[in-house]
Amino acid sequence: xxxxxxxxxxxxxxxxxxxxxxxxxxxxxxxxxxxxxxxxxxxxxxxxxxxxxxxxxxxxxxxxxxxxxxxxxxxxxxxxxxxxxxxxxxxxxxxxxxxxxxxxxxxxxxxxxxxxxxxxxxxxxxxxxxxxxxxxxxxxxxxxxxxxxxxxxxxxxxxxxxxxxxxxxxxxxxxxxxxxxxxxxxxxxxxxxxxxxxxxxxxxxxxxxxxxxxxxxxxxxxxxxxxxxxxxxx
Numbered sequence: 001x002x003x004x005x006x007x008x009x010x011x012x013x014x015x016x017x018x019x020x021x022x023x024x025x026x027x028x029x030x031x032x033x034x035x036x037x038x039x040x041x042x043x044x045x046x047x048x049x050x051x052x053x054x055x056x057x058x059x060x061x062x063x064x065x066x067x068x069x070x071x072x073x074x075x076x077x078x079x080x081x082x083x084x085x086x087x088x089x090x091x092x093x094x095x096x097x098x099x100x101x102x103x104x105x106x107x108x109x110x111x112x113x114x115x116x117x118x119x120x121x122x123x124x125x126x127x128x129x130x131x132x133x134x135x136x137x138x139x140x141x142x143x144x145x146x147x148x149x150x151x152x153x154x155x156x157x158x159x160x161x162x163x164x165x166x167x168x169x170x171x172x173x174x175x176x177x178x179x180x181x182x183x184x185x186x187x188x189x190x191x192x193x194x195x196x197x198x199x200x201x202x203x204x205x206x207x208x209x210x211x212x213x214x215x216x217x218x219x220x221x222x223x224x225x226x227x228x229x230x231x232x233x234x
Contacts, residue, residue, distance in 0.1 A: 005043060006031070006043045006044060006047060007044050007047075007061050009061050010044055010047045010058045010061050011027070011047075013051070013056075013058050013061070014027050014047060014050065014051065014058070015027065017051070017054065017056045018054060021054070027050075030050055031043060031046045031047060031050055034046040034049050034050060039101055040069055040127070041069045041070070042065060042066045042069045044058070044061070044062055044063070044066040045062065045066045045067075045069045045070045048062060048066070048070065049070075065158075065160050071123065087114060087115070088114075089110050089111055089114045090110060090113055090114045091110050092109065092110055092113050092215075092220070092221065093106050093109050093110060093125075093220060093221055093224060094106070094221070094224070095128075095224045095228065096228070102128065102131070105124055105127060105128050105131075106128065108124050109121055109124045109125055109128070112124060113215060116212070118209075118210035118211055118212055118214065118215050119209055119210040121210065121215050122195075122198065122210045122214070122215060122218075125195065125215075125218065125220050126164060126195045128224075129164075129192055129195060129223065130164050130167060132224075132227050133153075133167050133168070133171055133192075133227075134153045134161060134167065136227060136231045137171065137227065137230060137231065137234070138152045138153040138167070138170070138171065138174075139153060140231065140234045141174075141177065141178070141234055152170050152171075152174060153167060153170070164195070164196060165196050168189060168192055168193070168196060171185065171188070171189055172185075172186070172189040175189070178230075181230055181233055184226060184229065184230050185230065187226060188223060188226045188227060188230065191219050191222060191223045191226070192223055194217075194218055194219075195218065198210075198214065198218075
């Protein structure tokens with residue numbers, strides 16, 4: 001999701017502020033390392049992380065998509081404190097996968113839930129759903145590189161993946177393409193709607209901080225189970 005190139009203005013700021021400390025050729029290497037650890041970041045967002053570590057910022061050049069990719073990093077960084085003693089992690093979600101990034105995100109969901117960081121839990125749950133819809137459903141169902149297939153999950157005019165609400169809308173409207181699994185797709189969309197609606201409430205309300213009951217009522221594990229069932233039939 002982060003194939004956009006580095007803004008030349010950002011590169012100039014990075015070079016200007018690190019000239020006496022690191023070589024120009026070391027900057028791309030450092031950005032690559034940041035994105036290896038956090039692959040959901042755009043290259044410009046990775047540059048902001050790089051800059052913050054060195055006491056400056058390139059935030060004025062970040063676009064909306066860059067700021068969006070930074071949100072998960074910032075929320076989790078603020079919300080999760082190092083525990084004074086080890087605490088048993090509640091495993092509220094499971095999903096059998098070999099993808100190390102998906103495993104890391106699921107682990108983060110369990111940790112934020114265990115330590116009561118429920119808004120962060122919600123953000124990570126929605127992020128996992130977004131990636132599952134893109135990579136485990138739409139791209140598997142529509143593997144061709146033609147325009148009609150790609151536009152199911154990718155905004156060609158903006159050179160980025162669709163927003164969560166658009167992905168969900170496209171999946172629902174494409175349910176007829178899934179044949180006998182049409183009902184399964186509709187049920188996934190029905191349950192996932194809660195993440196779209198709650199996200200809108202959180203985004204536009206200063207006072208909406210997620211609570212445990214809200215997370216428990218989202219049926220997240222059930223959605224994962226349904227997605228896994230659908231994935232195995234594609």
